Amino acid sequence: MMRMDWSASFTSRWTLPFILLPWLFISMAETESRYLPEFERPLPNQTVTLGAEAVLSCHVAHLGGYKVGWIKSDSKAIQAIHTHVITHNTRVSVRHFGHSVWQLVITDVQREDEGLFMCQINTDPMKSQVAYLRVVVPPEIEPTDSGTNDVMTSEGSSIKLGCKAKGDPTPVVRWHREDGEDITMRTVNGERLRFATYEGETLSLIRISRLDMGIYVCMASNGIPPAASRRIAVNINFNPVINVPNQLIWSTQGNNFTMECNVEAFPRSVNYWIRGDGELIISGSKFGVSEVRDSIFASRMALTVHSFEKSDIGKYRCIAKNSLGEVEGRIHVYESNSWPAARATTKRSIDYAEDLEETNNGLDHNHHQRQQQQQRRQQQQQDNEVDELLEGDDEEEHQQQQQQQGDSLSAVPAGRDTLHYQLTTTEKSAWRSGHRNGSPGSLHFLPLLSPTSFVCVLSLVLSLPHFIPFCRYI
Numbered sequence: 001m002m003r004m005d006w007s008a009s010f011t012s013r014w015t016l017p018f019i020l021l022p023w024l025f026i027s028m029a030e031t032e033s034r035y036l037p038e039f040e041r042p043l044p045n046q047t048v049t050l051g052a053e054a055v056l057s058c059h060v061a062h063l064g065g066y067k068v069g070w071i072k073s074d075s076k077a078i079q080a081i082h083t084h085v086i087t088h089n090t091r092v093s094v095r096h097f098g099h100s101v102w103q104l105v106i107t108d109v110q111r112e113d114e115g116l117f118m119c120q121i122n123t124d125p126m127k128s129q130v131a132y133l134r135v136v137v138p139p140e141i142e143p144t145d146s147g148t149n150d151v152m153t154s155e156g157s158s159i160k161l162g163c164k165a166k167g168d169p170t171p172v173v174r175w176h177r178e179d180g181e182d183i184t185m186r187t188v189n190g191e192r193l194r195f196a197t198y199e200g201e202t203l204s205l206i207r208i209s210r211l212d213m214g215i216y217v218c219m220a221s222n223g224i225p226p227a228a229s230r231r232i233a234v235n236i237n238f239n240p241v242i243n244v245p246n247q248l249i250w251s252t253q254g255n256n257f258t259m260e261c262n263v264e265a266f267p268r269s270v271n272y273w274i275r276g277d278g279e280l281i282i283s284g285s286k287f288g289v290s291e292v293r294d295s296i297f298a299s300r301m302a303l304t305v306h307s308f309e310k311s312d313i314g315k316y317r318c319i320a321k322n323s324l325g326e327v328e329g330r331i332h333v334y335e336s337n338s339w340p341a342a343r344a345t346t347k348r349s350i351d352y353a354e355d356l357e358e359t360n361n362g363l364d365h366n367h368h369q370r371q372q373q374q375q376r377r378q379q380q381q382q383d384n385e386v387d388e389l390l391e392g393d394d395e396e397e398h399q400q401q402q403q404q405q406g407d408s409l410s411a412v413p414a415g416r417d418t419l420h421y422q423l424t425t426t427e428k429s430a431w432r433s434g435h436r437n438g439s440p441g442s443l444h445f446l447p448l449l450s451p452t453s454f455v456c457v458l459s460l461v462l463s464l465p466h467f468i469p470f471c472r473y474i
Contacts, residue, residue: 139171286306
């Protein structure tokens with residue numbers, strides 16, 4: 001009885017597991033087929049700058065015991081399988097985050113890395129997805145054949161500036177001047193075209209002038225930073241040129257005045273001042289020499305004379321010299337109370353003197369008196385010379401002229417150049433004298449009697465009673 005009970009107990013204990021085991025295997029097979037690996041999202045394309053790092057990410061669900069591999073599609077080269085790198089490219093590596101994210105990493109990307117990459121799961125049939133890795137290249141300007149960025153030419157010649165750039169996408173090259181001035185381009189017909197910026201790899205400058213001298217910048221860009229640029233210095237050689245704004249200068253004793261010369265030259269000229277026949281002028285207590293550069297080729301020379309005296313009268317020369325030539329400008333210095341200075345005055349100076357009289361009525365009276373005394377002394381010397389030219393003039397009218405001159409001299413404005421006012425008042429009185437003598441604007445001819453006046457005077461002398469009736473019929 002005991003043996004029969006054990007057998008029955010064993011049978012009843014294992015009957016249920018044996019019955020459920022087939023159902024378990026069937027269920028596992030159905031589960032495995034239901035949860036095969038699949039891609040959670042598409043494999044995105046990548047655009048990477050040359051030299052940067054590229055990361056291709058493959059997202060997989062339900063990987064289970066399957067493996068992920070990477071293949072470069074265009075060359076069929078296997079890059080990696082699961083966690084093992086197969087390629088001999090040392091810049092390639094793999095990494096994963098759990099079983100869901102698998103990445104192929106390429107450092108220091110080169111142009112040959114561009115192409116299709118495939119992420120593959122070794123199921124049956126195989127599952128895969130593809131992404132394109134694009135390698136873009138920022139602009140790069142190719143070096144010049146000469147190896148230098150400086151261009152040297154002569155004025156009037158033609159040059160071409162080149163700026164060839166490479167990159168992916170193809171760069172666009174634009175030119176501009178560093179100083180902000182427009183680029184001047186001349187056609188063969190002489191037409192001038194001005195551009196703030198010019199697009200193109202070659203910039204042609206025809207019949208170039210000194211105004212075209214400067215720094216030209218070409219900039220290449222294709223949307224991939226950084227942009228590339230090159231500075232090209234255009235230097236134009238030409239002989240020195242001097243422009244003297246004022247070649248005749250008058251001054252009074254004790255005053256300070258400055259002479260100026262504008263110089264243009266390239267290469268840069270050596271500039272200096274000479275007095276008389278060859279005395280080099282150096283800065284000191286008597287003379288002040290200075291120079292201001294306005295541009296790469298233009299400068300202003302200045303010579304200041306302190307406390308003018310008679311020994312400073314004479315000829316001064318500003319000289320500019322470079323490797324192409326030498327040029328000079330001449331300036332003559334006079335004392336302002338000399339007669340040649342007075343004769344140099346024009347009618348416009350007369351009109352200006354009249355304006356001075358009207359605008360200086362409200363000046364300080366004591367100042368007028370001091371200026372009047374000084375001016376009267378200088379004016380007397382000039383009047384003596386005027387008297388020689390105005391021979392035969394009536395003495396009373398001459399005194400009236402002096403009185404009018406004195407009135408105008410009393411209105412010398414404070415701070416005005418004494419020279420200019422002396423000249424204008426001298427010419428003004430002579431001009432007024434000409435008007436009173438019946439010959440406006442003339443200083444050198446005495447008035448002449450007209451024929452009609454002569455007949456009237458003669459009739460008066462011969463017969464005073466018949467004078468009036470006779471003149472009535474003339």
